[in-house]
Amino acid sequence: MSEILSSATLRRLVDQWITEGRHVAGPRLVNDRLLYGWLESAGQLTLDGETRPRNSIKDFLFPRHEKLYGYKLGRKRVELTEVAPLVDEQIVIAARPCDAALGPILDRVFNWDYSDATYNRRRELTTIVTLACQSFDAQCFCTSVGSGPDDPRGSDVMLHALDEGILEIRCLTEKGRRLFAGQTEPSALKAQVGAGPEIRFDLGKVGEFLEGGFEDAQWPEMARRCLGCGVCAYTCPTCHCFDIVDEGAGGQGVRARNWDACQFGMFTLHAAGHNPRSQQAQRQRQRIYHKFRIYPQKFGTLLCTGCGNCTRNCPVGLGVQPVLSAISRKMQSNDEL
């Protein structure tokens, strides 16, 4: 037996949650483009159309701008004020599996050794309701990184669209069960999960290449057309680099953390002028190594969910998948020689 609910019920619940004062986010059209954003009503929730939003749900767990605390300067005096802790619950509805997976991935970053209270609180207050994928585009590559269209990582609930406005619902965590308690019905219907996008590169071959490929001539070659705009990192669910800055005037303001990206030349520039990554090729290499070697060696999983947003949004068609496909092809043809 499975549990189902109608999309009409889902929309009614979304409206109810909003009315109750919870923050609900989900895919919505903004100037004809599908983006995750806060919903003002269930009417804005868009469950069809483009394969996936152009941004990620990262914004709701690790916002692009976050106040860490306030400061107020006086004569020989400084007063620091804590930012009021987040109290409202957040629900992300119709997240793609490749977005939902960011939770467990970022949890490790924000908790190894030092626990980041702001992040943890947001995470605890957030329930992620995922919609399993039924369509793919040319950029999707979840299956190439060991994931797939119904990967449950990070999801509190997994929805599968069945025919005629019916959704199969699988509550995976206590949070998820509480959210939908009493709202579902038993049914004999069961979702069929597709195979997902074709496998586009051989992860094993990529690993082999990265092991000794740090100074490979391929990096400058591949990075040549990169503009260093950082869009790949900003729209990535798992990229989490940030900057810490003071924003204020007239003796008071806030210390905030803002998203940053390893693709910028200033990112690693030393005060004394030396820059360990002064060239774009070194910065592209860092992004790939971080995702496919550095993070995995530390935490045991990839820092990539295969969403394809880096390439989907890149003005010059770069991003993880084309780079790794090229590496994988090169390694395979080496094998054949």
Added chain:
Amino acid sequence: MRKSARPPFTIKTTMNANIYLPDLMEVVQVRQQTADVKSVRIRFRDEERARAFSFRVGQFGIFSAFGAGESPFNLCSSSNWQDFIEFCFRRTGRVTEALWNIDEGDIVGFRGPYGNAYPMDKWRGKNLIFIGGGIAMPPIRCAIWYALENRDQYGQITIVYGSRKVGDLVFQNELDRWAEYDNVRVVTCVDPGGETPDWKGEIGFVPTVVQQADISAENAIALVIGPPIMIQFTLPVLSKIGLGDSDIYTSLENRMKCGVGKCGRCNCGPAYVCKEGPVFTLEQIKRLPKDF
């Protein structure tokens, strides 16, 4: 539809401390070291925090000039010193420009200590060779004082300190005090052309001076910190006199923001300098990819 002001269930949340919130520190002394370098002595405003605080030489902190931002600096005082800590900076950007203008009694922010430290215990019984270039003296100074304060635990101490010109040497007044200790040799040098008429030290680049100083590698470790170019040319000299890669230490000075392994900018290949560093042996560095 059931309406309620409060959600029908509550989610358990844990509130722990904000790791980015600094301690407020009072500036007790500012010393101008060179035309663009100052050292600052600060103490905790909160007595309890002051009592609870400790660090190990080699660690660093993230210092704030509120309104300008934060920067990482080594804690350049000895960990034996009570009541205050010191840091040293060169005026190069927004934060250091703001720090340049602070006076006694002003408030700065501090969080830390972060990172690993010099293995002072492991160095016990050894001869210590300290080699520094330019503004890199502060992160060595803390270890020098620590060793001098535990003089009987360490053997011969050799300090080679060079800068471009005489006026660029920091902690100049302490160089003579170090030389007064038993079994301590201090060699200072400036680049050719950087000397003054009354300069009594050597004239030459650090690697050459080290080579000519007739330093014994026996039972010794070396701590080398300075500009990349100085390190690059000093390391072969040390290898030549017989120091092994695991006996040569340095402290990497990567750009940092968070100091706690989150912001993603300080890594050198797999090593997060803020957490696994800043102190590395040459042996460890050779195993890292060329990402520094």
